[in-house]
Amino acid sequence: MPEIEMTVNGKPMSGTVEGRTLLSDFLRDMLGLTGTHIGCDTAQCGACTVHLDGRQVKSCNVFAMDAAGAEVTTIEGMANADGSLGAIQAAFQTHHGLQCGFCTPGMVMAAAGLLKENPAPTEAEIRAHLEGNICRCTGYHNIVKAIQAAAAELGAKPIAAE
Amino acid sequence: MPKDSGIGASSKRREDVRFLTGKGRYTADINLRGQVYVAFARSTVAHGRINSIDTSAAAEMPGVLAVFTGEDFVEMGSNPAGWYITSRNGETMKEPKRPVLAHGKVRHVGDAYAAVVAETVAQAKDAVEAIEADIEELDAVLDMASAVADNSNRVHDEIDDNICFDWGWIEDNRAAVDAAFESAPHVTTLELINNRLSPNPMEPRASLADYNTGTEDYTLYTTSQNPHLHRLLISAFVMGIPEHKLTVIAPDVGGGFGSKIYHYGEEAVVLAAARKLGRPVKWVCDRSEAFVSDAHGRDHVTKIELATDKEGNFLAMRTETLANLGAYLSNFSTATPTFLHGTLMAGPYKTPLVYVNVKGVFTNTVPVDAYRGAGRPEATYQIERVIDKCARELGIDQIEIRRKNFISPDAFPYTTPVGLVYDTGNYGATLDKMIELGDTAGFESRRAESSAKGKLRGIGYSTWIEACGIAPSHLVGQLGARVGLYDAATVRVNATGNISVLTGAHSHGQGHETVFAQVVSDMLGIPEASIEIVHGDTSKIPFGMGSYGSRSLAVCGTAIVKATDKIIAKCKKIAAHQMEASESDIVFENGNFTVAGTDKSKSFGDIALSAYVPHNYPLDELEPGLEESAFYDPANFTYPAGAYACEVEVDPGTGKVDVVAFTAADDFGNVINPMIVEGQVHGGVVQGIGQALFEVVVHNDEGQNLTGSYMDYAMPRSNDVPLLVVDHSCQTPCTHNPLGVKGCGEAGAIGTPPAVVNAVIDALQAGGYDIAHIDMPLTPSKVWAAMAGAQQAAE
Numbered sequence: 038m039p040e041i042e043m044t045v046n047g048k049p050m051s052g053t054v055e056g057r058t059l060l061s062d063f064l065r066d067m068l069g070l071t072g073t074h075i076g077c078d079t080a081q082c083g084a085c086t087v088h089l090d091g092r093q094v095k096s097c098n099v100f101a102m103d104a105a106g107a108e109v110t111t112i113e114g115m116a117n118a119d120g121s122l123g124a125i126q127a128a129f130q131t132h133h134g135l136q137c138g139f140c141t142p143g144m145v146m147a148a149a150g151l152l153k154e155n156p157a158p159t160e161a162e163i164r165a166h167l168e169g170n171i172c173r174c175t176g177y178h179n180i181v182k183a184i185q186a187a188a189a190e191l192g193a194k195p196i197a198a199e
Numbered sequence: 200m201p202k203d204s205g206i207g208a209s210s211k212r213r214e215d216v217r218f219l220t221g222k223g224r225y226t227a228d229i230n231l232r233g234q235v236y237v238a239f240a241r242s243t244v245a246h247g248r249i250n251s252i253d254t255s256a257a258a259e260m261p262g263v264l265a266v267f268t269g270e271d272f273v274e275m276g277s278n279p280a281g282w283y284i285t286s287r288n289g290e291t292m293k294e295p296k297r298p299v300l301a302h303g304k305v306r307h308v309g310d311a312y313a314a315v316v317a318e319t320v321a322q323a324k325d326a327v328e329a330i331e332a333d334i335e336e337l338d339a340v341l342d343m344a345s346a347v348a349d350n351s352n353r354v355h356d357e358i359d360d361n362i363c364f365d366w367g368w369i370e371d372n373r374a375a376v377d378a379a380f381e382s383a384p385h386v387t388t389l390e391l392i393n394n395r396l397s398p399n400p401m402e403p404r405a406s407l408a409d410y411n412t413g414t415e416d417y418t419l420y421t422t423s424q425n426p427h428l429h430r431l432l433i434s435a436f437v438m439g440i441p442e443h444k445l446t447v448i449a450p451d452v453g454g455g456f457g458s459k460i461y462h463y464g465e466e467a468v469v470l471a472a473a474r475k476l477g478r479p480v481k482w483v484c485d486r487s488e489a490f491v492s493d494a495h496g497r498d499h500v501t502k503i504e505l506a507t508d509k510e511g512n513f514l515a516m517r518t519e520t521l522a523n524l525g526a527y528l529s530n531f532s533t534a535t536p537t538f539l540h541g542t543l544m545a546g547p548y549k550t551p552l553v554y555v556n557v558k559g560v561f562t563n564t565v566p567v568d569a570y571r572g573a574g575r576p577e578a579t580y581q582i583e584r585v586i587d588k589c590a591r592e593l594g595i596d597q598i599e600i601r602r603k604n605f606i607s608p609d610a611f612p613y614t615t616p617v618g619l620v621y622d623t624g625n626y627g628a629t630l631d632k633m634i635e636l637g638d639t640a641g642f643e644s645r646r647a648e649s650s651a652k653g654k655l656r657g658i659g660y661s662t663w664i665e666a667c668g669i670a671p672s673h674l675v676g677q678l679g680a681r682v683g684l685y686d687a688a689t690v691r692v693n694a695t696g697n698i699s700v701l702t703g704a705h706s707h708g709q710g711h712e713t714v715f716a717q718v719v720s721d722m723l724g725i726p727e728a729s730i731e732i733v734h735g736d737t738s739k740i741p742f743g744m745g746s747y748g749s750r751s752l753a754v755c756g757t758a759i760v761k762a763t764d765k766i767i768a769k770c771k772k773i774a775a776h777q778m779e780a781s782e783s784d785i786v787f788e789n790g791n792f793t794v795a796g797t798d799k800s801k802s803f804g805d806i807a808l809s810a811y812v813p814h815n816y817p818l819d820e821l822e823p824g825l826e827e828s829a830f831y832d833p834a835n836f837t838y839p840a841g842a843y844a845c846e847v848e849v850d851p852g853t854g855k856v857d858v859v860a861f862t863a864a865d866d867f868g869n870v871i872n873p874m875i876v877e878g879q880v881h882g883g884v885v886q887g888i889g890q891a892l893f894e895v896v897v898h899n900d901e902g903q904n905l906t907g908s909y910m911d912y913a914m915p916r917s918n919d920v921p922l923l924v925v926d927h928s929c930q931t932p933c934t935h936n937p938l939g940v941k942g943c944g945e946a947g948a949i950g951t952p953p954a955v956v957n958a959v960i961d962a963l964q965a966g967g968y969d970i971a972h973i974d975m976p977l978t979p980s981k982v983w984a985a986m987a988g989a990q991q992a993a994e
Contacts, residue, residue, distance in 0.1 A: 055321075057321075065228075070221065071221070071224075071225075071227075071228035072220070072221015072222065072223070073221070074225070074401075074402070074453075075227070075403075075483075076401045076402065076403065076453075076486065077486040077908070077909045078485050078486045078487055078908070079486070079487075079908045079909050079910045081908070081909030081910060082401060082486075082909055084401060111221065112219075112220065112221035113220065113221040113222075115219075115220070115221075116220055122216065122219060122220070126219040126220065129215065129219055130211055130212065130215040130216070130219060131211065133212065133874045133875065133877075133878045135215060135218055135219070136454070136708035136709070136710070136878060136879075136882065137400065137401065137402065137451075137452065137453045137454040137707055137708030138214070138215070138217075138218030138219075138223050138451065138453065138708070139223075139225065139400070139401040139402040139453025139454060140401045140453075141218050141219060142218075142221055145219065160922070161918075163917070164917040164918040165917075165918055167916070167917035167918075168916050168917060168918055170917070171401065171909065171914060171916060172401070172917075173399055173400060173401050173454050173456070173882070173886070173914065174401075174454055174708050174878075174882045175878060175881055175882055175885075176881035176882045176883075176884055176885030176886075176915075176920060176923065176947075177881075177885065177915075177916075177917040177920060178878075178881040178885075178920075178922055178923050179878055179881065180917070181917070181922065
């Protein structure tokens with residue numbers, strides 16, 4: 038079985054995979070990064086959303102081997118350097134944008150993906166962007182509020198990266 | 200000025216930090232050294248006789264360690280129903296055995312009949328494919344009316360009419376109800392279906408069993424809303440593992456909505472396999488597996504009749520319901536369509552005569568059990584839909600017909616004709632709040648705006664009530680419950696003054712770790728951060744019944760209050776001793792014990808420390824240490840209520856319905872954390888919109904689930920719903936718990952579906968379509984077909 042290498046949350050990582058190993062399973066089972074969640078088996082729920090070379094993807098829909106050599110960012114890489122919550126994470130807490138927490142990593146990664154492309158999204162743009170992420174707890178209301186607040190916060194102070 | 204901590208504050212949730220950083224610890228995230236994996240062979244037919252199962256090829260597959268079939272579990276007990284229902288004829292309900300793995304027959308698509316344990320998940324799944332099962336397909340029992348009428352085809356061979364129970368509530372009232380209908384000036388009749396739903400918490404079920412061969416102790420990590428209940432069911436009913444040798448841990452759980460209350464066969468299999476192999480055994484459910492193994496919800500077919508006078512005063516109501524139980528009785532499945540449904544059929548109204556008949560029917564489908572609201576959404580949907588129809592028939596305003604039939608705010612405590620005593624309420628107040636926040640006065644101008652865009656706009660209402668915190672034990676026992684419905688808490692004050700609260704509740708999204716700490720913080724005058732809420736582990740927590748039925752704060756929270764009261768009482772004795780005062784002169788305020796009328800004072804921390812370092816301590820009358828427990832059995836249910844208004848736009852070209860505005864004015868009694876309460880309502884409302892517009896489990900004629908994935912089962916997504924207006928400022932505190940709280944977790948799922956459907960009917964009727972009813976979910980194709988049918992009828 039081939040050994041692959043990739044950069045995950047800024048650190049070099051490697052592991053042995055089968056051809057059928059999904060990126061989501063590689064992150065969870067090989068690297069122990071269990072913040073990336075598996076909520077379905079049809080690439081619908083978005084709980085496994087990560088960033089692959091800066092692009093938002095569902096990691097259950099990517100073979101680990103196809104991510105060899107790539108830069109991957111997961112929920113574990115979203116906090117500030119000092120360990121405090123990043124702007125999007127903090128906004129989710131302040132605005133109660135999560136309840137059971139299971140869809141949350143995917144929601145935060147999707148929100149980060151959106152704000153990178155569109156720093157000041159409208160409510161409709163936020164809702165459209167989250168169409169591939171299902172939340173069963175919040176009714177999306179406070180997720181929308183959290184992303185609006187994060188956009189305002191990030192827009193107010195220019196930053197280099199997500 | 201809003202508070203920044205304690206009761207009434209929107210304290211930020213402490214649990215969020217771990218969830219937001221990927222450090223949550225869900226069952227699937229836990230891995231034990233040497234663990235192996237189980238995969239299940241599941242029936243591909245809805246009904247079949249198992250002639251033989253050949254596992255020899257599977258056993259030879261790479262990595263396979265063990266193969267189990269139903270035969271291996273025949274000596275084990277049956278997974279029980281938690282509530283015995285007595286039929287109208289006095290007979291006890293039929294309770295067929297529910298085996299760990301199917302034996303003799305398979306009874307629904309997804310019914311597990313074999314299990315393979317292997318070194319890897321892939322090996323286990325590959326080996327499942329190598330099992331050769333000779334299963335003779337039988338006709339599936341699917342349609343409830345035919346199942347009851349035709350006894351040639353039986354889900355359980357020993358139950359000839361497929362009926363579990365035929366329940367009348369209240370049977371003694373039936374003659375009077377029928378007489379009232381005979382003489383009623385007006386009768387409104389409605390036949391409706393409460394659609395079958397799949398709860399779909401985002402975290403699929405998972406279990407990991409560990410067996411210590413040295414001590415013969417078992418540990419089960421599992422996705423449970425009530426770990427003690429799981430332990431009890433596994434120990435006392437199914438496996439016979441002594442309760443003290445089994446620890447059940449429900450770590451972070453990603454939502455439940457009822458589906459994780461129940462004990463499922465997979466949990467028994469991982470425990471049995473761990474014992475056999477001496478290695479930890481793990482199972483994580485695939486989503487497609489969940490659709491054919493998690494308990495479903497709702498699935499009632501009902502005829503409801505409402506008798507009124509010409510002015511719309513309610514005189515009597517009666518219903519006949521067929522309730523789908525699926526193939527086996529799940530743990531609460533017999534209580535849900537009966538005592539959690541029939542007892543709610545008075546709603547917030549003073550209807551003097553009500554009679555409810557429910558037949559529980561076995562079919563070759565996944566077991567049906569409590570799903571968010573559990574029986575109360577089914578009751579509310581019938582009531583609010585038939586009232587809507589009645590008002591249209593009589594030409595009475597939808598708000599006025601409700602208001603004129605409300606139980607008056609001065610009539611409490613109010614005894615309903617269906618066996619409940621409502622302690623408090625003010626239904627007119629929430630209705631007025633809904634009218635204000637929903638700007639119902641401005642509706643016609645909004646309708647005109649929609650009309651200008653070519654859309655049909657409608658408004659629909661629902662004024663609902665529910666019963667939370669199911670209780671008291673002696674009453675539910677008389678009615679057939681096989682468990683008590685109290686709860687327990689321990690408050691452990693550590694020597695350094697911080698506190699561990701052990702609660703029998705389980706938080707799987709509700710935010711108990713934050714809310715319960717707010718309560719104890721307020722009572723003891725110490726910071727929330729000094730209080731830890733411990734839940735979800737039977738080895739740490741003395742006892743508990745878990746979280747469902749919006750009971751956590753009203754029942755488990757009250758147990759915490761009572762244990763904390765005991766702490767304060769003991770501290771007062773210590774303080775009295777140390778300050779040489781009479782105990783009755785000790786006042787406890789803001790975290791300090793003071794001798795009334797003096798400046799003598801001791802802090803809570805000083806007293807706590809002295810309980811563990813008892814140098815100056817009344818050892819002759821008090822034990823050292825500071826830890827108290829309380830069990831609390833409520834005197835009654837709590838009765839939250841509310842008024843909802845939904846506005847929709849219907850596209851007459853496609854039948855697509857958009858919810859464009861939604862207002863929820865609720866009375867939850869006192870509120871501990873407004874932010875969390877609002878979040879609970881948001882989620883409940885959107886699940887209610889899901890039921891009304893999108894969600895339904897569909898079976899074909901062979902009993903195959905056609906909606907078995909997220910590509911086929913439509914749940915609300917972010918762009919399907921609007922921002923919601925929610926309010927909880929109308930508060931009539933519960934009279935029989937010290938916090939005055941009622942429960943808010945299920946409200947939205949209960950009150951919403953009829954408001955949405957009423958709004959669609961309003962839009963269609965205002966648009967000139969003579970449509971009295973459409974069954975949920977109101978998908979574009981159904982709405983469009985109804986419009987086309989109405990148009991054709993008119994021409």
